[in-house]
Amino acid sequence: MEGTQRDKLIWRSKEEEAEDKRAKVDIYKYIFGFVEMAVVKCAIELGIADAIESRGHPMTLLELSSALDCALPTLYRIMRFLVNRRIFKEIRDDASVQGSQACNLYAQTALSRLLLRSGESSMAVFVLMESSPPMLAPWHGMSARVKDEGADSSAPFEAANGKDLWSYDAANLAHGQLFNEAMACNASVRRWWKACPWIRGINFDLPHVVSVALESDGVEHVGGDMFDSVPKADAAFLMWVLHDWADDECIQILKKCREAIPEEKGKVIIVESVIEINNDQQKLKEEELKLKDVGLFLDMVMIAHTNKGKERTLEEWAYVLGQAGFIRHTVRSINTVSSVIEAFPA
Template sequence: MGEMEARAEVDIWNYVFGYTKMGVVKCAIELGVADAIENHGSPMPLSELAAVLRCEPSRLYRIMRFLVHHQVFTEEPITQHSTGFSLTPLSRCLIKHGEKTMASFILLESSPTMLGPWHSLSARVLESGNMPPFEAANGTDIWSYTEANPGHSKLFNDAMACGARVTVPAVIEVCPEVFDGVKSLVDVGGGNGTALSLLVKAFPWIRGINFDLPHNAAVAPKIDGIENVGGDMFMSVPNADAVFLMWVLHDWDDEECIRILKKCREAIPEYKGKAIIVEAVVEQDKDDELESARLMLDMVIMAHTNKGRQRTLREWSYVLQESGFSRFNVTPIRAVQSVIEAYP
């Protein structure tokens, strides 16, 4: 057997059983494994972990053996004859209330609501594929679904907040100058206001407006320096010095993006206003380690939205130009997304 055939034989099992990583990590989050080990403060023996989590030890052992094999946790010696489980940088992301937690994001993506659409992806790709996968699985589009299902809406917003806590600090660290002179900032599709809360904390001179669909704005936490406003970005956007759009335009096709961006353009001053767009730019640096995450995100967006997509530089240029922005620049931030600043 040639080297490539041998590799394929190993790799194919990763596809056959690809869902196990997600399933087992979801299980670990639901049980609170990372939280228990964090609270323990030193390598935690299986017997103690099982007792704290009220788990059946031999089944928990198999879960932990799998996760240690995949380097999600480590197993370290405690004495000559005993070992305990410790956290790695990866499992720190599974702590439910951790600073950089991704727990809610994993719980969202592994929920039946978000997994269902994958069964209809092939039907969507066909020439005859008129039914978006999310609608085929859940009976309606994602935004109507979240409006009608407060539990799913909270999970969705919590997941987006996880993403914001990873991305926004990178924006603040790499290009703080983006916010120079910005006295008021409207976060269009700002979810529960997490991104804006981080920005207002870093740049206290900014007055923030967190703008989202009415059902989201109504439950967004009240945060000093931020006003929650409900509305529809296709109708109008509250006025501010700058608009901030993170992971919003990728949910829509070009024609819809242009309509949103035109409303954003109307909301900012003609000369000193700008749009700050935090989105992936695909195919810009194919060797970048995060390119694979960008391409996965493109597939997720195909499964979960009606017509959304990740865009290349040329595609961004098209939608920005068509919406009346005269120039833009892109700053990579060592994240899945880059910062695109667009000027009227």
């Protein structure tokens, strides 16, 4: 008996030792967590992916520094970091020799192509928007919001920038444009109108947003306030809108959507994250786990950037939809950060 207890103690302390060791490494992820975002922002601003793309083939450091007109030694360190993070690839090129050394070439990866300044799948503007000073400043006010939940003054974005995000963007049109372009990066869904030309779409948003929206065949731009009314249509489509608001505000918006659609055949289509708390993590593939992580990250973004927004669980979605008078709804996972929820009034 004594021996077993001693063995157990030794075994536990080995496990704890390993945990301590891991913690001492993991802590740096949090100390320097911002570095990855900052270096990726730097890569986008320098136009590293764009330079390699326009050259049409991998480039040496010398070619890259002369194309970007920047200091070779610092660019080398930036590239070393980005290669280490697998954002660019370094490939050996025996054909180009400098002195007695073969020169390595920097090449694109699927990830670096997402950092191109233009192109259908570019996410560059999304990075630039999230790393812009007005979006970064509110992160310092998270603990104040948690402590003073409910007090208007505790909203981190308002505390840092003097106004909520929507009023700030209406007054600072350049930032508003950056925000709208970032949202467009994510909303490849907007191309649905091209895929389904028989659909007549109404792009409904705040007046300062629709006033700068690009003309697009089959899409009518309508400015307004969804808390007052929503344009009449067969279906209302809301992507990444409801997560910006508290439950009572969501219920108001959903009621306006219900008034806008036909009672019998209408539906509201919602594209948002669904937070699953008790999922069996073991059964999920690595990508699925990462997507679930993004949902939790977005939930933190809602704390920092909105007054009372949040990502919702299945139960929380059922609550707001039920309170808004929808009698049934379906939820479909579409293998992205978001799921599709369809809600029916009848």
